[in-house]
Amino acid sequence: MAVAAWFSGAAVAGDVLVAIDGTRMTPENHPKFAAYEQDMKPGKSFTFTLARQGKERDVKITLADMPAEVAARILGQHLMDQHTTVEVAASNSD
Numbered sequence: 001m002a003v004a005a006w007f008s009g010a011a012v013a014g015d016v017l018v019a020i021d022g023t024r025m026t027p028e029n030h031p032k033f034a035a036y037e038q039d040m041k042p043g044k045s046f047t048f049t050l051a052r053q054g055k056e057r058d059v060k061i062t063l064a065d066m067p068a069e070v071a072a073r074i075l076g077q078h079l080m081d082q083h084t085t086v087e088v089a090a091s092n093s094d
Contacts, residue, residue, distance in 0.1 A: 011050055019049035
């Protein structure tokens, strides 16, 4: 499950999200996470359980608006990935 949360200082590259509000990230809990995704809006708070180097810790997260430059980068990449094609014309060199 991809989660886009904009916060600083709470997580570092390599941390693993293992639970949200005490609900573990397991296949049987997948329907619960679909509901979490719908509820993830700026201003909402959640408790994320993060694992780092074999230890878990809870971090209270309040979601904020995604910075415009990040949104533009994501949108631009999506447009390039999903809505462009490259055609190479065959060369008729005789």
